[in-house]
Amino acid sequence: MSLPHAILTALLEKPSSGLELTRRFDRSIGYFWSATHQQIYRELGRLEAEGHIRALAPAQPARGQKKSYEVLPAGRAELARWTAAAQDPKPHRDALLLRLRAAAVVGTAGLQADLGRHLELHRRQLAEYEEIERRDFPPGRDTAEDRLRHLVLRAGIDLETFWTQWLTQALAEVAAMPSE
Amino acid sequence: MSLPHAILTALLEKPSSGLELTRRFDRSIGYFWSATHQQIYRELGRLEAEGHIRALAPAQPARGQKKSYEVLPAGRAELARWTAAAQDPKPHRDALLLRLRAAAVVGTAGLQADLGRHLELHRRQLAEYEEIERRDFPPGRDTAEDRLRHLVLRAGIDLETFWTQWLTQALAEVAAMPSE
DNA sequence: CTCGATTGTGCAACTAGTTGCACAAGTGGC
DNA sequence: GCCACTTGTGCAACTAGTTGCACAATCGAG
Numbered sequence: 001m002s003l004p005h006a007i008l009t010a011l012l013e014k015p016s017s018g019l020e021l022t023r024r025f026d027r028s029i030g031y032f033w034s035a036t037h038q039q040i041y042r043e044l045g046r047l048e049a050e051g052h053i054r055a056l057a058p059a060q061p062a063r064g065q066k067k068s069y070e071v072l073p074a075g076r077a078e079l080a081r082w083t084a085a086a087q088d089p090k091p092h093r094d095a096l097l098l099r100l101r102a103a104a105v106v107g108t109a110g111l112q113a114d115l116g117r118h119l120e121l122h123r124r125q126l127a128e129y130e131e132i133e134r135r136d137f138p139p140g141r142d143t144a145e146d147r148l149r150h151l152v153l154r155a156g157i158d159l160e161t162f163w164t165q166w167l168t169q170a171l172a173e174v175a176a177m178p179s180e
Numbered sequence: 181m182s183l184p185h186a187i188l189t190a191l192l193e194k195p196s197s198g199l200e201l202t203r204r205f206d207r208s209i210g211y212f213w214s215a216t217h218q219q220i221y222r223e224l225g226r227l228e229a230e231g232h233i234r235a236l237a238p239a240q241p242a243r244g245q246k247k248s249y250e251v252l253p254a255g256r257a258e259l260a261r262w263t264a265a266a267q268d269p270k271p272h273r274d275a276l277l278l279r280l281r282a283a284a285v286v287g288t289a290g291l292q293a294d295l296g297r298h299l300e301l302h303r304r305q306l307a308e309y310e311e312i313e314r315r316d317f318p319p320g321r322d323t324a325e326d327r328l329r330h331l332v333l334r335a336g337i338d339l340e341t342f343w344t345q346w347l348t349q350a351l352a353e354v355a356a357m358p359s360e
Numbered sequence: 361c362t363c364g365a366t367t368g369t370g371c372a373a374c375t376a377g378t379t380g381c382a383c384a385a386g387t388g389g390c
Numbered sequence: 391g392c393c394a395c396t397t398g399t400g401c402a403a404c405t406a407g408t409t410g411c412a413c414a415a416t417c418g419a420g
Binding site for chain 3: 391392393394395396397398399400401402403404405406407408409410411412413414415416417418419420
């Protein structure tokens with residue numbers, strides 16, 4: 001139940017419209033929370049109904065027009081409450097690890113190509129995060145907020161680094177046992 | 181849509197009853213796929229209806245009794261098909277990273293305790309995986325299946341290692357900015 | 361000026377996973 | 391003998407996330 005809180009965080013960092021939020025969720029926010037535009041619009045509606053956010057009146061109201069939202073005090077309070085509350089980690093599920101384990105039983109035929117594709121995807125993601133790091137966290141800036149945000153980005157970078165290494169090794173293993 | 185395939189993999193490794201599966205999902209299978217007993221029973225029913233698995237007749241049939249399942253050829257074929265099929269990685273969501281990012285905006289008050297709790301949980305999980313590694317993968321054994329399964333376990337170990345390190349660092353950062 | 365592509369917003373239906381409960385059968389203590 | 395506890399199985403309702411579609415406004419090319 002964290003999508004509303006992800007949206008509150010994003011809106012506190014910068015008031016945005018649904019589409020702007022969608023873009024930010026695809027970019028930097030994506031490394032700890034992802035959401036489609038449909039989810040986001042639905043949730044914006046709920047948050048507004050609950051009085052946690054409100055739409056900023058556009059210059060000339062018209063249909064099909066950008067609506068920007070800002071967080072109300074009640075929304076900020078809810079986010080602070082949620083952030084401080086104890087929460088159990090969600091169990092993880094990783095289809096790729098499962099497939100490798102399955103391959104130990106039914107054979108590795110056909111697996112290699114997709115492992116390579118995943119490796120490439122993770123490499124690209126890693127490059128993107130490193131680009132964000134260069135742009136948003138140049139050496140020198142050192143406020144408390146920056147250090148926290150940088151720490152979160154580092155998690156994204158280190159995880160992608162791990163996956164590229166692991167997939168490289170997995171590919172080598174699978175290549176060494178042709179189709180079994 | 182991978183729970184059925186997780187169950188097929190587990191049953192191929194060793195035919196089991198619903199409860200035995202539940203236990204195995206809580207233990208070693210848990211590091212790449214988790215499921216509750218309710219999910220497992222529901223899915224066993226579906227897999228049986230589809231002709232992918234079948235119940236082994238118990239010695240003396242009675243209600244409320246263990247039913248063991250084994251995989252049929254159709255089930256094995258379906259698992260092989262799924263393993264080889266290209267699949268896009270699922271977007272990840274991590275509430276803890278989100279909370280840290282939120283804390284950069286609304287303050288870190290109250291966060292420290294839960295970070296410590298998570299660190300402890302990951303330490304324990306790590307210890308458990310390392311125990312499994314010692315027990316199931318002693319040096320020397322080297323079949324193809326073993327190498328694949330060991331690789332999967334290594335992913336679990338390395339990820340837990342990463343999280344313990346990251347959380348240690350996060351705790352240090354948060355401690356250095358008291359309540360903000 | 362107009363038609364097709366893009367931008368921006370949104371509903372509806374579906375799927376997967378979670379939570380809460382129920383109930384039968386066996387097991388150990390008193 | 392019976393009551394509380396554990397084991398094993400399962401249904402039903404709910405929640406979160408995904409997929410598929412729709413439709414208005416705007417913008418750029420011919």
